Amino acid sequence: MRENKTLFVTGASSELGTALIEQVADNYDTIVAHYRSSVSRLLPLEEKLGEKLMMIQADFADSMSVRSMLDFMEEREIKPDHVVHLAAVPMENKHFKKQSWCNFAENIETDLRPIVEILDVFLPNMAKQKYGKVIFMLTSCTVGMPPKFTTVYTTAKYALLGLMKSLSVEYADKGITVNGVSPEMIETRFLKDLPDLIKEMNANEMPMGKNLTVDEVVPTLSFLLSDGADMISGQNIAITDSKH
Numbered sequence: 001m002r003e004n005k006t007l008f009v010t011g012a013s014s015e016l017g018t019a020l021i022e023q024v025a026d027n028y029d030t031i032v033a034h035y036r037s038s039v040s041r042l043l044p045l046e047e048k049l050g051e052k053l054m055m056i057q058a059d060f061a062d063s064m065s066v067r068s069m070l071d072f073m074e075e076r077e078i079k080p081d082h083v084v085h086l087a088a089v090p091m092e093n094k095h096f097k098k099q100s101w102c103n104f105a106e107n108i109e110t111d112l113r114p115i116v117e118i119l120d121v122f123l124p125n126m127a128k129q130k131y132g133k134v135i136f137m138l139t140s141c142t143v144g145m146p147p148k149f150t151t152v153y154t155t156a157k158y159a160l161l162g163l164m165k166s167l168s169v170e171y172a173d174k175g176i177t178v179n180g181v182s183p184e185m186i187e188t189r190f191l192k193d194l195p196d197l198i199k200e201m202n203a204n205e206m207p208m209g210k211n212l213t214v215d216e217v218v219p220t221l222s223f224l225l226s227d228g229a230d231m232i233s234g235q236n237i238a239i240t241d242s243k244h
Contacts, residue, residue, distance in 0.1 A: 006030040007225070008080035010060070010115070011087030013038040016137070018045055019214045020084065020221050025049055027225070032056055032078060034069070034087065037241040054078070054219075060087055061106070070121050079125045082133045082225050085115045091139075092151045101153055107156035112163065116164040123171065130175040130240070135224050136164045138180040143238045161236060168234030177225050177232060183217045212239065 005028045009017050018041060021031055025048075032054045033042055039055060046053050058069035089107050119134065126132025141147070141154040142161050145146035161180060168178040217239055223229055224237075 004029050005082065006032065006078060006080045007082045007084070008032040008034070008118075009084045009086060010034045010118070011036075011137075012055075013041040014086055016217060016221075017084075017086050017215045018042065019218045020086075021047075021053070022046055023222050024225055025052065027146055028052070028082075030054060030078070032073065032080065034058060036060065036087070037233045049181065057107040058114075061110045063109075063113065063117075066114045066117055070117065074121065080122050080209075081129075081131060082135075083115075083122060083135070084120065084221060084225070085118075086137045086138065087111075087114070089153070089156070092149060094148045094152070095149055096151045103152050107152050108159060111156045112159045115160070116163065118229060121165070123167075123176070126176050127171060127174040132174075132176040133229070134167065134176065134178045135221060136160050136180040138164075138177075138236060140182050140184045140238060140240070142180075142236060143182050155156055156210075160212075164236070165234055170178075172233060177224075177229065179229075179233060180236040181217070181220055181224070181239065182236050184212050 006027045007021075007030070008030070009021060009140045011017050012178070013035035021033060022045065023033060029052065031052055033045070033057055035042060036057070036059050039057065042053070042055050044054065046208055056069055056072065059065040087110075089110050089185075099235045101148065115136070123132070123134075138152070141150055142157050146154040157162060162223065164178055171178065220237060220239055224232065
């Protein structure tokens with residue numbers, strides 16, 4: 001086990017983010033938890049973890065806000081060993097003909113650009129120390145055929161998938177693993193913009209007749225952050241609620 005490890009989680013105030021941090025907290029000396037507006041969801045963790053948890057705000061739709069966050073971290077010489085990118089624009093169920101390029105650009109700007117800028121700052125230090133782990137939260141839309149009417153969301157996630165695959169190859173000889181996790185639909189606030197009928201239809205199509213829970217996804221993220229996953233890189237790991 002390495003000493004003085006730092007974990008950086010984007011979208012840490014999500015149900016998935018708080019659950020992951022709670023599960024892996026003992027493995028880190030410092031955990032940097034990014035949030036956009038829901039700092040209250042991180043307060044129970046702060047009470048539990050104390051000074052180990054550093055909460056940091058940034059609006060990923062605003063490039064200056066991302067830059068300010070990175071400047072803040074660099075000034076304090078915070079150099080994450082592990083990065084988990086959970087932040088994302090929620091999925092919308094919308095016909096392609098009702099979308100415009102602006103919708104695509106907004107998703108790319110909010111989902112892809114921030115993690116490119118984050119890794120541009122932190123990957124060089126990981127490469128220097130010959131150690132690091134990066135995890136992208138992707139989607140089952142990148143495994144097989146996506147559902148109808150998710151063109152913008154799916155396109156943005158495929159851009160992240162391309163980045164993940166490319167970085168895994170480029171940094172393979174630097175002791176850095178880069179992986180993606182692609183769960184089926186998870187019952188969280190992230191689905192708030194989807195009609196209930198869509199969520200119910202998705203659940204009915206699952207092998208066990210239900211959507212995933214946060215507790216069924218966190219163990220895969222936790223494993224990929226562990227020493228046991230040191231030889232796993234460039235993988236897009238699908239998670240479904242199948243018994244098989």
